Amino acid sequence: MEKNEVLKAIYSRRTVNQNSFTNEDIAKEDILTILEAANAAPTHKRTQPWRFVVFQKDGLNRLGAELSRIYRETTPSEKYAELAEQNMAKKATMSNVAIAIIVNYTGELPEWEELAATACAVQNMWLAAHSLNIGGYWASPGLIHHLGSFLNLEDNQKCVGLFYMGHHNNEPREPVRSPITEKVRWEE
DSSP states (O other): OOOSHHHHHHHHOOOOOGGGBOSOOOOHHHHHHHHHHHHTSOOGGGOOOEEEEEEOTHHHHHHHHHHHHHHHHHSOTTTOOHHHHHHHHHHHHTSSEEEEEEEEOOSSSOHHHHHHHHHHHHHHHHHHHHHTTEEEEEEOOGGGGGOTTTTTOOTTEEEEEEEEEEEBOOOOOOOOOOOGGGSOOOOO
16 A cells, blocks of 8 residues: 555554653754644645644643643542643653644634644644654643633634654554445445
C-alpha cells in the first residue's frame, strides 16, 4: 500500500502519548514547519479557521496549572480526586510543546465546516510532526471548554483540544483498524 512518501506517512503515523516523550527540545524551526503544514489544510471559502497557541517551557507550567485549577473548580466533590488534579498539570509538563487548537468561527459557513477544516489542519500537523520523528497526541478533555479566558479567546472562537508533542523513541507499530471493506458500500 505504501506507493509513495505521502501514503507511507499516512499509513505509518500513530498517536504518541506523553509518557513516550524524551526530554529533547523541539527546535523552533520544526514547530514552525509543523504549523505551516497546518496552514496548508483545505478550507472552504478560504476562511482558514484554525488558530493556535503554542506553549513551551514556562508556558507548559502555566497551562498545567490552569488545567489543574479548572479541574479543581469544576469537578463535583464526589468525583474529585487529588491524583487526577495533579495529572492535569503533569500531562502538560510531560510534553516539549503543547498547542491549543482553536476554531475561529467566521459565520460565513456552517460551524461544522470550519471545525472540519481545523481538524484537517491538525491532521497536517500530525503528519508533519511524524515526518520529523516528533510524536503527537490530540487531547480533548472537557476542561478545554473552560480555557477561553486563559487563551484570550474571542466570542466566536472555541478551543477543541490540545496537541501535545515531543521527540520519542517508539518503534513503528501496526494500526488497529477494521478493514475498509466493512466501511464502504459501492453503488454501481
